[in-house]
Each structure stands twice: as structure tokens, then as C-alpha cells.
Amino acid sequence: MTDVLTRELSPNSTRDRVRSCVSSARQYLLSLQHEEGWWKGELDTNVTMEAEDLLLRQFLGISDEQVTQETARWIRSCQREDGTWATFHGGPPDLSTTVEAYVALRLAGDAMDAAHLRKAREYILDSGGIESTRVFTRIWLALFGEWPWSRLPVLPPEMMLLPDWFPLNIYDWASWARQTVVPLTIVGSLRPTRDLGFSVRELRTGIQRRDLESPLSWAGVFHGLDSVLHRLEKLPLKPLRKVALARAEQWILDRQESDGGWGGIQPPWVYSILALHLRGYPLDHPVLRKALDGLDGFTIRHRTENGWIRKLEACQSPVWDTALAMTALLDSGTPPNDPALVRAADWILRQEIRVSGDWRVRRPALEPSGWAFEFANDHYPDTDDTAEVVLGLQRVRHPEPHRVNAAVERATAWLVGMQSSDGGWGAFDADNTRTLCEKLPFCDFGAVIDPPSADVTAHIVEMLAARGMADSESARRGVRWLLEHQEVDGSWFGRWGANHVYGTGAVVPALVACGISPQHEAVRAAVQWLVAHQNADGGWGEDLRSYVDRTWVGRGTSTPSQTAWALLALLAAGERGEVVRRGVEWLMAAQRPDGGWDEPQYTGTGFPGDFYISYHMYRIVFPLTALGRYLGRGGDVGTG
Numbered sequence: 067m068t069d070v071l072t073r074e075l076s077p078n079s080t081r082d083r084v085r086s087c088v089s090s091a092r093q094y095l096l097s098l099q100h101e102e103g104w105w106k107g108e109l110d111t112n113v114t115m116e117a118e119d120l121l122l123r124q125f126l127g128i129s130d131e132q133v134t135q136e137t138a139r140w141i142r143s144c145q146r147e148d149g150t151w152a153t154f155h156g157g158p159p160d161l162s163t164t165v166e167a168y169v170a171l172r173l174a175g176d177a178m179d180a181a182h183l184r185k186a187r188e189y190i191l192d193s194g195g196i197e198s199t200r201v202f203t204r205i206w207l208a209l210f211g212e213w214p215w216s217r218l219p220v221l222p223p224e225m226m227l228l229p230d231w232f233p234l235n236i237y238d239w240a241s242w243a244r245q246t247v248v249p250l251t252i253v254g255s256l257r258p259t260r261d262l263g264f265s266v267r268e269l270r271t272g273i274q275r276r277d278l279e280s281p282l283s284w285a286g287v288f289h290g291l292d293s294v295l296h297r298l299e300k301l302p303l304k305p306l307r308k309v310a311l312a313r314a315e316q317w318i319l320d321r322q323e324s325d326g327g328w329g330g331i332q333p334p335w336v337y338s339i340l341a342l343h344l345r346g347y348p349l350d351h352p353v354l355r356k357a358l359d360g361l362d363g364f365t366i367r368h369r370t371e372n373g374w375i376r377k378l379e380a381c382q383s384p385v386w387d388t389a390l391a392m393t394a395l396l397d398s399g400t401p402p403n404d405p406a407l408v409r410a411a412d413w414i415l416r417q418e419i420r421v422s423g424d425w426r427v428r429r430p431a432l433e434p435s436g437w438a439f440e441f442a443n444d445h446y447p448d449t450d451d452t453a454e455v456v457l458g459l460q461r462v463r464h465p466e467p468h469r470v471n472a473a474v475e476r477a478t479a480w481l482v483g484m485q486s487s488d489g490g491w492g493a494f495d496a497d498n499t500r501t502l503c504e505k506l507p508f509c510d511f512g513a514v515i516d517p518p519s520a521d522v523t524a525h526i527v528e529m530l531a532a533r534g535m536a537d538s539e540s541a542r543r544g545v546r547w548l549l550e551h552q553e554v555d556g557s558w559f560g561r562w563g564a565n566h567v568y569g570t571g572a573v574v575p576a577l578v579a580c581g582i583s584p585q586h587e588a589v590r591a592a593v594q595w596l597v598a599h600q601n602a603d604g605g606w607g608e609d610l611r612s613y614v615d616r617t618w619v620g621r622g623t624s625t626p627s628q629t630a631w632a633l634l635a636l637l638a639a640g641e642r643g644e645v646v647r648r649g650v651e652w653l654m655a656a657q658r659p660d661g662g663w664d665e666p667q668y669t670g671t672g673f674p675g676d677f678y679i680s681y682h683m684y685r686i687v688f689p690l691t692a693l694g695r696y697l698g699r700g701g702d703v704g705t706g
Contacts, residue, residue, distance in 0.1 A: 095391060112154070143375065154678040222251065249338045253341055339358065521561055557592065609622035625667045
């Protein structure tokens with residue numbers, strides 16, 4: 067019996083089990099590839115997507131009973147026992163999300179005195195009522211006369227006339243924020259109201275929120291400015307208003323994508339539809355017809371035991387998922403000329419963006435290249451996707467290497483040119499760091515600027531090293547930025563993934579790839595942080611509350627993607643002992659019979675503190691990458 071046990075725990079036995087796990091995961095991933103070469107997993111967010119879709123349809127007069135009931139069925143299924151809705155799996159109740167869900171269910175015909183709505187209403191009133199909701203929720207209520215436009219922050223369309231060097235011009239906003247703000251300048255200036263069919267006055271507390279900002283602070287100054295703007299809105303003559311509205315309208319029209327949307331994400335899409343409709347575009351106008359039809363491509367329907375449900379993706383991630391899948395397959399031993407990888411590379415090559423976008427405002431001399439996150443988003447390629455695409459592309463043995471090499475060269479030059487002046491990289495723009503717009507009363511939800519972040523900078527630095535450019539000035543500046551932005555505890559903040567585990571999992575491999583010794587104090591501090599935050603079960607997890615509450619940093623239920631991120635850092639740092647072995651064992655034990663993993667937790671980040679994403683592909687590609695690298699680097703399972 068002792069001999070059998072010893073044999074089962076031997077390094078060779080463990081490596082055999084890891085190989086079997088990797089083989090199963092690889093086959094599962096390959097089975098998910100689309101015939102055109104791409105991968106795309108579902109993206110889960112929260113029910114405000116569905117609630118606002120129903121409100122949009124009500125406002126436009128295009129409600130459909132089947133759509134309404136299927137959507138309402140989904141919203142009800144996401145309600146928790148306490149009557150609330152959250153912004154991520156297992157998260158705390160969120161007032162604005164609960165209010166929007168409540169209104170949507172009333173719109174679907176749910177009775178106000180129904181038990182589930184009574185419970186929701188109790189929470190809403192106890193939390194301050196609609197008076198305490200975020201600005202976006204109150205905008206939706208204002209569209210139906212359930213909140214006064216006069217009590218919303220003013221976004222004057224005249225801001226469209228500000229030159230791009232002037233503070234608070236639209237290019238001071240992050241790409242996702244500017245695409246939302248521009249149509250809202252139209253909506254907010256026209257202040258429409260349409261019939262909701264009922265009132266939600268039962269959600270009012272009658273207590274008005276007070277501005278507690280110091281008048282000596284920038285936030286206080288802008289609250290005062292907002293009061294002035296409200297008075298100006300009442301003036302009968304606004305000499306620049308007509309020109310400003312026309313410019314905003316044209317700006318929107320110029321940025322509609324081939325799929326009918328704007329920026330490949332829900333908020334700009336929805337608000338652009340509203341803005342153009344309010345500017346007089348009928349619903350059968352080609353622009354709006356294309357926009358409304360395009361939303362169908364973001365709709366997911368599932369049959370459940372209670373009937374069909376309908377939900378919407380806030381965005382879609384085929385380029386990101388495909389790039390990560392390519393790396394996972396390559397790291398897990400798939401031959402670089404495998405037909406699946408060649409098909410993926412062909413599709414990726416067709417997605418390269420060769421036209422200019424908003425990024426050119428800050429980098430006017432830079433030649434276009436890069437990749438966007440989505441199927442259609444030519445105006446907003448991002449540096450993170452581009453780095454991951456290059457990392458995958460250059461390893462594929464393509465039958466037309468000149469095509470690959472040309473695209474990789476263009477993308478590398480574009481990425482180098484997109485480096486911010488401090489040495490880091492933001493996701494969509496260079497030097498998008500002015501913080502004044504964060505102080506505006508409008509900005510009470512989500513990130514509104516796009517400064518450099520550790521995870522994006524790390525991915526680009528790693529890509530430069532893979533391109534043989536570790537000693538380039540751009541890479542050296544990026545490494546210096548990363549070292550300067552290490553947290554005191556040894557971790558790195560994760561802007562686009564949860565959270566310090568994600569940031570640390572990205573930075574350590576990048577530093578080592580660029581020649582930083584695994585014995586460097588920054589790397590050792592990161593390893594110590596990861597070791598200290600390994601869960602008792604061997605995995606890693608970090609709750610999304612870590613973005614707003616430091617006591618959650620590095621703490622949370624073990625998940626496949628976060629465990630993989632930790633392992634990627636530890637393996638890059640040369641760790642091969644008990645900590646790594648336990649992480650690998652956790653991944654193997656958690657694997658499903660079909661080769662995949664379950665991960666109900668959200669590990670992706672849209673806006674830290676406010677909006678989170680569950681990427682269904684993360685639970686596959688990252689564990690496969692980590693286990694593949696474990697095998698490829700010796701997989702020592704000793705106890706050191």
C-alpha cells in the first residue's frame with residue numbers, strides 16, 4: 067500500500083495527470099473554435115443591461131411582449147433572497163441596479179405589491195430611495211418624467227466646441243466615456259419625457275441629497291459651476307447651441323461601426339440611438355435601423371425550466387478571446403502550424419485596423435494599426451488586445467509568414483507610439499491623464515479617464531521582450547514604470563482584471579521576460595505576496611470588493627482564472643515548490659470531465675468599483691496556459 071501511495075505522489079505521476087488535464091482542456095478549447103477561426107465566450111455583467119434595454123424600447127415605442135417577458139424572466143432569476151440585485155456574483159446589494167431592475171419588472175407587468183418587488187422596495191427605501199441613485203439611473207427616470215431634469219448635472223453640448231488642448235474637451239475623457247458623454251449632451255439639452263405607463267413615486271424617500279463638497283475643492287467648484295449652467299439652460303437664447311448640437315450629431319454619425327453600434331459597448335450604443343432619434347431621425351432611418359438591428363447580435367436566449375430567458379452582453383470579446391486562446395494552445399503544446407492556429411491567425415490578420423481613430427488626437431503622426439476587443443470597433447483599437455495578438459501571432463507558423471511579419475511590425479510600431487509620456491500605457495489613448503473631468507457632478511459612476519495601468523503596461527512590455535526589444539528605450543521605460551508602481555505589499559493593482567492577483571500575474575512574467583532577475587527584490591516581494599495569499603485549498607481568489615475595501619485585497623474564493631494568474635507569476639519567478647504544486651493540484655481537482663472549469667465568480671473589470679464582467683473564456687484559457695507552462699518548465703513537484 068505504501069508503494070502504491072508513493073507511486074501516486076511521485077513527480078512523474080503528477081506530470082502524467084497534468085498532461086492528461088492539459089490534453090482534455092486543449093480538446094475542449096478546440097471544440098469551441100468557430101469555423102472562421104475565432105473564439106468568443108459569453109460576457110456576463112449585471113441586469114442594468116436588460117433593464118435599460120426595456121426602457122429604451124419603451125421610450126422609442128417599440129416594446130415587444132415576448133422580448134419584455136423573456137427579459138423580465140432573466141431579471142427575476144438574478145434577484146437574491148433579500149430582494150436585491152448586485153453588480154457581480156456574490157457581491158453586495160447595489161441600489162441603482164436594484165432600482166433599474168424594479169422599474170423594468172414594473173414595466174413587464176409585475177404588481178407593485180408582489181412579494182419580490184416589496185422586498186426590493188424595502189431595500190431601496192432603506193438605502194435612500196431613487197434620490198440616492200447614480201446619475202445614469204436618474205437620467206433613465208428623467209426620460210419618463212420620474213425625475214426632474216433640473217436636478218441632474220448639466221452636460222452642455224457646447225463642450226463639443228472646445229479645442230482638444232483646452233481642459234474638459236471631449237478628448238480629455240476616456241474613449242468609452244467620451245462616446246457616452248457626446249450623445250448625452252444632446253439628450254440632456256433636449257430634456258425629453260415620455261410615458262412610462264405607471265409611476266415609481268413609491269421609491270422616493272422625499273429626502274434630497276446634499277452636496278457635501280468643500281467649495282474650495284475642485285469638486286466643489288464644479289458643483290458651483292453646475293448651478294450656473296442650470297441657470298444658463300433657462301435662457302431663451304443660446305447662440306452656440308445650434309452649432310454645438312450639429313457638431314455632436316455629426317461626431318456620432320462619423321463613429322457608427324459596421325455592426326450598427328458605437329464603440330462595441332452598450333452605453334454609447336444606447337445613448338447614441340436616443341440622441342439621433344431626438345434629433346429627428348425616424349426609427350426607419352438607415353442609421354437607426356442598422357443600430358437597432360445590431361443590438362440583436364448582442365442578445366443571448368436560453369431555454370430554462372421556467373421558459374425562455376433573454377439577456378444582453380454589454381460587449382463582446384472575440385479578438386481578446388482568440389488571442390488568449392492562441393497563447394493557451396501554444397503554451398500547452400499545440401504545434402505552431404496546427405490548422406486551428408493557422409485559421410485563428412488568418413481571422414486575426416483580417417481584423418487589423420488600418421484606419422485612424424480618436425487615438426490620433428494625441429498621436430497625430432502615428433501610422434494606424436492595432437486590434438480592437440470586438441468584431442467591429444475600428445475607431446477604438448486598444449493597446450492591450452494588440453499586445454496579446456502580437457504575442458500569439460508571432461509564434462504561429464503561418465504559410466504566409468510575410469503577412470504575419472508585416473502586421474506584427476506595424477502593430478509593434480503603433481504600440482511603441484502609444485506609450486504615454488510617463489512610460490506606461492493606457493488602454494485606448496496616450497496621456498489620457500487629466501483628472502478634472504472626474505470632479506464633475508456627472509461623474510459618479512465608473513472610470514472616466516484612461517491613465518496607464520500595470521496590467522496593460524506589463525502585457526506590452528512582455529510583447530516587446532518577445533519581439534527581441536527588451537533593451538529598447540520603450541521597454542526600459544515600461545519596466546521602470548512597473549517597478550515604480552509596485553504596491554507597498556509587493557503586488558500590482560489590476561485595472562482590467564480582479565485585481566491585485568491579476569496585476570501581479572501580468573507584471574512578474576513581463577519583468578522576467580525583460581531581463582529582471584527572479585531574485586530581484588520586486589519579484590521576490592511579489593512572490594511573497596502571492597504565497598501569503600494562497601487559500602487553504604491551494605487556489606487563489608480575490609473578491610471584487612478589493613477595489614473599494616482594502617481588507618479584501620488578495621482575499622476571495624479560489625477561482626480557476628485567478629489561480630492560473632498566480633501560477634503564471636510564480637512559474638515566471640522560478641518557483642517550483644509546494645506552493646506551485648498545491649495550485650496545480652487545485653486546478654486539476656476543479657476541472658470538469660469535459661475539460662473545462664466552472665467559474666461563477668466575476669474576475670473581469672470594466673470600471674473598478676462599479677462595473678464588472680464575467681468572461682466565460684477566462685476559466686479555460688488561463689488554466690490551460692498555466693498548466694502548459696508548468697509542464698514546459700519542468701513541473702518540479704518537490705516540497706521545497
